[in-house]
Amino acid sequence: MIEIFHDIRRLYKFRQPCPELESLVEFYSETSDEHSRHCIGDQPFTVKLFPSYTPTIWINLGAPYHLRNGSDLHFISADQDILLLRDRIVERQNLPSDNIFTVKFNPGALEIIMGVEQRKLVNDVFDANGIIPAELLTRMKKQDSFEQRYQLLESFLLDRFVRNKTETSLLSPVTQAVTSFINSGMKLQTEELAQQLFVSSRTFNRYFHAVTGTNPKSFLASIRARTALTAYKQNRTSFSVYDFGYFDPGHFYKDAFRFTGMKLSAIH
Numbered sequence: 001m002i003e004i005f006h007d008i009r010r011l012y013k014f015r016q017p018c019p020e021l022e023s024l025v026e027f028y029s030e031t032s033d034e035h036s037r038h039c040i041g042d043q044p045f046t047v048k049l050f051p052s053y054t055p056t057i058w059i060n061l062g063a064p065y066h067l068r069n070g071s072d073l074h075f076i077s078a079d080q081d082i083l084l085l086r087d088r089i090v091e092r093q094n095l096p097s098d099n100i101f102t103v104k105f106n107p108g109a110l111e112i113i114m115g116v117e118q119r120k121l122v123n124d125v126f127d128a129n130g131i132i133p134a135e136l137l138t139r140m141k142k143q144d145s146f147e148q149r150y151q152l153l154e155s156f157l158l159d160r161f162v163r164n165k166t167e168t169s170l171l172s173p174v175t176q177a178v179t180s181f182i183n184s185g186m187k188l189q190t191e192e193l194a195q196q197l198f199v200s201s202r203t204f205n206r207y208f209h210a211v212t213g214t215n216p217k218s219f220l221a222s223i224r225a226r227t228a229l230t231a232y233k234q235n236r237t238s239f240s241v242y243d244f245g246y247f248d249p250g251h252f253y254k255d256a257f258r259f260t261g262m263k264l265s266a267i268h
Helices: 033-039 109-114 134-142 146-164 171-183 190-196 201-212 216-234 249-260
Strands: 012-015 025-031 045-049 056-060 065-069 072-076 082-084 090-094 100-105 125-127
Touching (some): 056 134, 100 109, 100 146, 109 146, 134 146, 171 190, 171 216, 190 201, 201 216
Antiparallel strands (some): 012 025, 025 100, 056 100, 065 090, 082 125
């Protein structure tokens, strides 16, 4: 299954964060055995995810699995929990016995909550024990339900957030630039966005690297490609590349290929 082009959300149960964390945590989720069997059956399958620069923790409640992060293949054991930035195309090879608990953070959230700089997470897979205490992970795995697990984790994250209150001064200008980019119909260039913030291009790049782990051009391109591809999938008849700041259809197709690694004609 491929995100955007297939409804992968139907495989999982979801919970939204509490109001205090809603700007930092995108969602909590856990594999739904009932939905997975209904949608996929009892055969192995893969889930492909595109870059989003959203730090994601996968807590393994089931069997070992293989994970491809860009060109790197990782074997994730049954007792291994991981953190990755999702700055590359990620593909997880699933078995019917898999069960994954996910917490997906917004860009920059880990630094605010945990003091972890996002730029240090690029291009690799990390042990989640370095972020979430091993004792808490063990307690979560012993719970009987998704509800109990996400409540335990959210209580921990909320406590850390309240105690730390370390919101970086760099997050605000990055958020402002992203909002301006979207409101412009995704047409503004990085130089124009930097001018709006009254900073140099070099400073603007430094802000984005610190908060997202990549440069502004790559980050904003991922937002545009994801948004455009979602609209393309929903209604190809009414879809127009010009609504998303592309110069022409060729520009969109090239951008879509860079983002997905596939030609649109190959995706059903």
